[in-house]
Amino acid sequence: MKINSLGKKMYGLIEKLYPVCRSITGNGVRxxxxxxxxxxxxxxxxxxxxxxxFDWVVPMEWNIEDAYIKNSKGEKLVDFKNxxxxxxxxxxxxxxxxxxxxxxxxxxxxxxxxDWIPYRTTYYDEAWGFCxxxxxxxxxxxxxxxxxxxxxxxKGSLIxxxxxxxxxxxxxxxxSTHICHPSMCNDNLSGIAVAACLAEYLSQTKNRYSxxxxxxxxxxxxxxxxxxxxxxxxxxxxxxxxxxxxxxxSITYKKSRRGNAxxxxxxxxxxxxSGDNYSIIDFYPFGYDxxxxxxxxxxxxxxxxxxxxxxxxxxxxxxADNLKFVKSEKLNDSLQKIKSVIEILEGNKTFFSLNPKCxxxxxxxxxxxxxxxxxxxxxxxxxxxxWILNLSDGSNSLLDIAEKSSCGFGLIKxxxxxxxxxxxxxxx
Ligand code: ZN
Numbered sequence: 001m002k003i004n005s006l007g008k009k010m011y012g013l014i015e016k017l018y019p020v021c022r023s024i025t026g027n028g029v030r031x032x033x034x035x036x037x038x039x040x041x042x043x044x045x046x047x048x049x050x051x052x053x054f055d056w057v058v059p060m061e062w063n064i065e066d067a068y069i070k071n072s073k074g075e076k077l078v079d080f081k082n083x084x085x086x087x088x089x090x091x092x093x094x095x096x097x098x099x100x101x102x103x104x105x106x107x108x109x110x111x112x113x114x115d116w117i118p119y120r121t122t123y124y125d126e127a128w129g130f131c132x133x134x135x136x137x138x139x140x141x142x143x144x145x146x147x148x149x150x151x152x153x154x155k156g157s158l159i160x161x162x163x164x165x166x167x168x169x170x171x172x173x174x175x176s177t178h179i180c181h182p183s184m185c186n187d188n189l190s191g192i193a194v195a196a197c198l199a200e201y202l203s204q205t206k207n208r209y210s211x212x213x214x215x216x217x218x219x220x221x222x223x224x225x226x227x228x229x230x231x232x233x234x235x236x237x238x239x240x241x242x243x244x245x246x247x248x249x250s251i252t253y254k255k256s257r258r259g260n261a262x263x264x265x266x267x268x269x270x271x272x273x274s275g276d277n278y279s280i281i282d283f284y285p286f287g288y289d290x291x292x293x294x295x296x297x298x299x300x301x302x303x304x305x306x307x308x309x310x311x312x313x314x315x316x317x318x319x320a321d322n323l324k325f326v327k328s329e330k331l332n333d334s335l336q337k338i339k340s341v342i343e344i345l346e347g348n349k350t351f352f353s354l355n356p357k358c359x360x361x362x363x364x365x366x367x368x369x370x371x372x373x374x375x376x377x378x379x380x381x382x383x384x385x386x387w388i389l390n391l392s393d394g395s396n397s398l399l400d401i402a403e404k405s406s407c408g409f410g411l412i413k414x415x416x417x418x419x420x421x422x423x424x425x426x427x428x
Contacts, residue, residue, distance in 0.1 A: 004328075004332065006197060006332050006335060007327075007328030007329050007332030009197065010193035010194060010196075010197050010246075010328065010331040010332070010335070011193070011246075011326070011327075011328040011331060013036075013039060013189075013192070013196060013197075014185055014189040014190065014192075014193050014246070014323070014326060014331075015323060017035055017189050017192065017193075018183055018185060018189060018322075018323060019084075019183060020032055020035075020182070020183075021080075021182045021183070022179060022180055022181060022182050022188075023062050023089050023090060023121075023123075023180060023182070023217075024059065024062075024090075024123055024158065024217035024218065024219075024220055025049075025059060025060075025062055025156060025157065025158050025159065025217065026061055026063045026064075026156075027063055028182070029159045029179060029180070029217065030044075030159055032192075032215075033160075033161040033179070033215065036161055036179075036192060036196055036215055037161070039196045039197075039200065040163055040196050040199045040200055040203070040213075041163065042161035042162060042163045042213070042215065043161070043162050043163070044159060044160070044161050044162075045159070045160055045161075045162065046157035046158070046159050047157055047158045047159075047160075047224050047228065048155070048156075048157055049061055049154075049155045049156055049158070050155065051224070052227075053220075053223050053224045053226075053227035053228070054223055054227050056220060056223050056224075058157070058158045058224060059123065059124070059158070059220065060153040060154055060155060060156065061153070061154055061155070061156025061157060061158075062089075062090050062151060062152070063151065063152050063154075063156075064080070064087065064149070064150065064152075065150040065151070066080055066081065066148065066150040067079075067080035067086065067087045067091070067130070067148060067149040067151070068080060068081075068147075068148055069103070069130060069145050069146070070145065070146040070148075071141070071143060071145060072143045072145075074146075077136065077139075077140070077145075078130050078132050078136065083117055083183065083319060084182045084183050085117045085118070085119050085131055085184075085318075085319050086117060086132060087129075087130060087131070087149060088106075088108070088120045088121065088122050088128060088130065089119070089120065089121040089122070089123070089182060090121055090122045090123045090153075091122060091127065091128035091129060091149045091151055092126050092127065092149070092151065092153060093150065093151050093152065093153075094128045094147055094148065094149040095147075095149075095150075096146075096147060097145065097146050098144070098145055098147055099142075099144060099145075100140055100141070100142050103140070103145050104137075106127075106128060106129040106130060106147075107129065107130055107131075107132060107137055108120050108129060108130070108131045108132075109131070109133060109134040109137045110133075110134055110318060111134050112314075113134070113314065113318065113320065114133060114134035114135045114138075115134075115135060116133060116315075116319050116320045117131050117132060117133055117318065118131045118317065118318050118319075119181070119182070119184060119317040123220075126153075128149055130147070133319075158217060158220060158221065158224055159217075160215060160216040160217065160221050160224070160225060161179070161213075161214075162212070162213065162214055162215070162225075163199055163212070164210060164211070164212050164213075165199065165202050165207065165210060165211040165212075165213075166210050167206075167207035167209045167210040167211065168206075168207070168208050168209075169208055169210065171209055171235055171237045172209060172210045172211065172212045172235045172236050172237065173209045173210070173212070173236075173237065173238045173240075173342070173345060174214065174236045174238070174239030174240070174293070174300070174302060175195055175198065175199070175211060175212070175213045175214070175240055175242060176213075176214040176216065176222065176239065176241050176242070176289050176293070176302070177192055177194075177195045177214070177215060177216075177241070177242045177243065178191065178216060178217060178218035178221065178243065178288060178289060179192060179216060179217060179221075180217035180218045180221070181218075183319070183322075184317070184319075184321040184322070185246060185321055185322055185323055185326040186244050186245075186246050186247045186307075186308075186315070186316075186321045186325055186326050187243065187244055187310060187316060187317065189326075190243070190244060190246035190247075190331060190334075191242040191244070191245055192215060193246075193331060194242055194245045194331060194334055194335050194338065195213055195215065195242050197335055198213075198335060198339070198342075199211070199213045201339065202342070207346060208346050209237070209238075209345065209346065210235075212232075212236070216289070218288060218289060219289065219292065221289070222289035222292040222293065223292050226292055226293070226298060233298055233300060236300050236301070237262075237301065238261070238262060238263040238266075238301055238302075238345055239256075239263065239293060239300055239301060239302030240263065240267075240302065240303055240304070240305045240338065240341070241288050241289050241290045241293070241302060241303070241304040241305070242306075242338070243288050243304065243306050243310070244306040244307050244308060244309070244310060245305070245306060245307055245330070245331060245334035245335075246307070246325070246326030246327060246330050246334070247307045247308050247313060247315075247325060247326060247327075247330060248307075248327060248330055249307040249308030249313065250276060250277035250278050250279070250307065251271055251274075251276070251279075251305070251306070251307055251334070251337060252278070252279045252281060252306050252307065252308065252309050253271060253278070253279070253280050253303055253304070253305055254281050254282075254283060254284075254287065254303055254304035254306070254309070255280065255281070255282055255283050255303050256283060256290070256301045256302050257283045257290075257296075258294075258299065258301055259282065259283065261301030261303070262301065262345070262348065262397075263301050263302070263303050263341075263345070264301075264303055265399060266341050266344045266345055266348065266399060267280075267303060267305065267341050268280055269344065269399060269402070269403065269409065270337060270340045270341050271337070273408075274337060274340075276333075281309070287304060287309075287310060288304060288310070290302055290303070290304045305334070305337075305338060305341075307330065307334065344399060344409055347409070347413045348397050348398050348399045349397065349398055349416070349427050349428075350392075350394065350395075350396065350427070350428045351388070351392040351394075351398075351416065351419075351420075351425040351426060351427055351428065352392055352393065352426045352428065353388075353389050353390075353392040353393065353424065354423060354424055354425060354426055355389070355424055359386070359389060360389065360424055362385070365422050365424075367385070367418060367419075367422055368382070371418070380407065380411060381411065381414065381415055381418075383405070383407060384405065384407045384411045384412050384414070384415035385415045385418065385419060387401050387404070387405040387407060387412070387415075388401055388412065388415055388416055388419060388425070389419065389424065391405075392425055394428055398412050398413060398416055
């Protein structure tokens with residue numbers, strides 16, 4: 001598929017997912033996974049409410065049919081059916097008449113952005129509330145209001161989607177994205193769209209690593225997966241949490257807790273050589289599911305790949321994170337850069353030179369002739385060969401050699417292929 005049509009494809013998936021009212025549990029998550037399942041063959045796991053997962057318990061399942069605020073004339077002033085951000089996510093059911101004063105204790109707005117609706121949740125605290133634009137709030141008169149939240153909090157399940165694409169090795173690369181935010185595009189849906197497109201791509205290529213994709217509710221989803229799959233975590237050699245990949249900001253990479261894991265070095269290398277602006281930030285224990293993967297008991301080599309970091313753009317967690325806020329070309333740029341990271345992970349092997357005592361004679365092996373390159377390219381390839389032969393003592397990976405030589409990873413990899421064919425290298 002052509003590159004710009006990939007951007008449109010991801011944007012199209014976001015358009016399909018945008019109207020669904022998601023949360024950390026409930027039918028919105030089921031519907032979301034069904035839509036993702038039309039793109040890639042995920043398996044869906046349901047974990048019962050009440051299941052102990054480390055220090056947490058899988059919560060009651062939340063579902064919602066309707067919610068509104070009516071004035072004394074019976075006019076609906078705030079309507080969940082117009083925008084699912086209007087209800088504080090996980091609100092308990094409510095049906096009563098209240099004064100303006102009481103109502104205001106349950107209302108949330110953004111005075112600095114009077115036309116936007118904020119996003120609020122009350123997952124672990126039984127409460128109810130409405131979110132509305134500040135201009136709507138200012139219009140409310142001192143009268144009685146009918147408030148209805150037709151929701152339910154009952155025993156059910158926490159649901160997540162998973163896809164394992166098997167490679168030559170059982171060692172895994174983890175790609176994780178959250179699926180629990182209602183109608184917002186960048187924070188949530190962009191990660192899902194890029195992960196789905198990446199999974200589709202990797203299921204068509206021959207891979208060295210196996211790739212495990214997780215589509216999970218934030219925090220409780222990764223805690224649940226880690227609790228139920230602790231034995232599998234030893235296979236995870238590299239990982240990325242994907243989030244916020246469609247806004248117009250440049251790429252931000254948040255390193256794993258280890259700080260010097262291969263995924264950290266590879267991503268930094270790709271961004272440094274991309275020619276685009278980027279920032280690299282150290283791990284800190286806030287953000288998305290990297291908090292769980294990088295908790296000290298796991299300390300997995302998992303970084304976070306995003307564009308503008310959460311909380312650093314005004315549209316974050318508001319109704320302005322909408323279909324206009326994400327751009328297909330930015331989704332595609334994010335996807336291509338993640339593919340470059342994977343390409344290097346796939347090719348970043350470490351070798352021993354089989355002729356370490358002085359340089360091998362390349363001419364007699366026909367290596368110069370085998371180089372199809374001419375002129376300057378041939379000189380560069382020759383240089384790359386010399387670097388590999390010198391540094392392949394078992395302690396330098398191809399990425400180390402690319403960095404030390406400034407030859408470029410692609411060239412170093414091509415040169416290593418020539419040397420392997422000529423039995424001058426052996427993989428560790
Ligand atoms: Zn969020």
